[in-house]
Amino acid sequence: MNTIEKKIIEKMQAGMPISEKPYEEIAEALNISQTQLLRTLDGMKKSGLIRRIGLVPNHYAIGYTVNLMTVWDIKDSDIDQVGVSVGALDFVSHCYQRPRHLPDWPYNFFAMVHGKSEAEANDKMQQINLLIKDSCRQFTSLKSTKILKKTGLRI
Amino acid sequence: MDISAQDIELLNRVQKNFPIVSDPFAEIASELGRDKSEMINRLALLEQAGFIARFGGVNNHKKMGASTLAALNVPTEKIDEISTLVNSFREVNHNYLRENAFNLWFVVTAATEGKLQEILSEIQRRSECELLDLPMVKSYHIDLAFQI
Structure with a gap:
């Protein structure tokens, strides 16, 4: 896992906003482009580093x-x-x-x-x-x- | 706030495979035949009302380091004391009291197997209880979502 993947995992674990453009907000907070975020997330999902993206109901x-x-x-x-x-x-x-x-x-x-x-x-x-x-x-x-x-x- | 069948449909959809695209809610709104803004507002309301535990990424513990499910058989009168001990480790992320001789069940996740074993030994030594170390051998259901 490289530095950017680690930063993304920490941020995604902390939670995404329920808003019009959730990934845009995450990318801004991490100071990376949304394209880079989406590409990295997609890769981590395929490799199994991230099991799933979504909500966990109470x-x-x-x-x-x-x-x-x-x-x-x-x-x-x-x-x-x-x-x-x-x-x-x-x-x-x-x-x-x-x-x-x-x-x-x-x-x-x-x-x-x-x-x-x-x-x-x-x-x-x-x-x-x-x-x-x-x-x-x-x-x-x-x-x-x-x-x-x-x-x-x-x- | 009452939860409707349409809310359940929405929660179920957002549980799994949240689209990794720039406008993910547009995709879901179109699948469910709903207005996107109205749907996002409803989801935010459900979150405020406490129906959503979290929204984000679910990591694969197995690929993150070492983890295990452990259990202790704690005498009833020592439950409070021992659960405080167990919870004091930042590597413990779930701890449940359950009805069994082994009554305290917790998940420990550490950066390495060595660190994990160190924590288990310390819990066992300080609690003076019997400890079961039950690491996952194989997962048959990798997706933690279930249909609500």
């Missing part, structure tokens, strides 16, 4: 008050197949393979689901279960009871 304000971290013990041989099917569900916001820590932590697959009620979130977890039950030995969910810290990534 899920809680919109009514998605339940955030359920579902964790699954998936047979190692099936993990990719399960990951792809669960990742395609439109109610799953993140899903990752992570290491087990036996004996305390047998779960190797995480999928985050959101719901407007506990029942709705649980129903979504059951939908995942139906989809992958042949590959899954056990699963559980960890409801969040309190956000203790939430900040954007700092670099």
